[in-house]
Amino acid sequence: MKFLVSHPELAPGLVSALNETDCLAARTAPDTVDVFALWLADGSSTAQAAMELLFFIKAWASNHPEFRATLLDAR
Numbered sequence: 019m020k021f022l023v024s025h026p027e028l029a030p031g032l033v034s035a036l037n038e039t040d041c042l043a044a045r046t047a048p049d050t051v052d053v054f055a056l057w058l059a060d061g062s063s064t065a066q067a068a069m070e071l072l073f074f075i076k077a078w079a080s081n082h083p084e085f086r087a088t089l090l091d092a093r
Contacts, residue, residue: 019055019091020051020091021075021090022050023085023086024086024087028079050090
């Protein structure tokens, strides 16, 4: 899944936090983070994974109320 982040300077922290979970995350552009949720490998719902990742990102960003992440691609 690909997420557009509103504050690129916070992307490295988000990537680190995601990589501490069951995800593989990488910054693929200054304002873009790609995430692969490992639980999708067993055929889980992409829509459910997107919702869970957005929830995680919102919780992570609670110390940065101006931060936003937008799902660009759920593949």
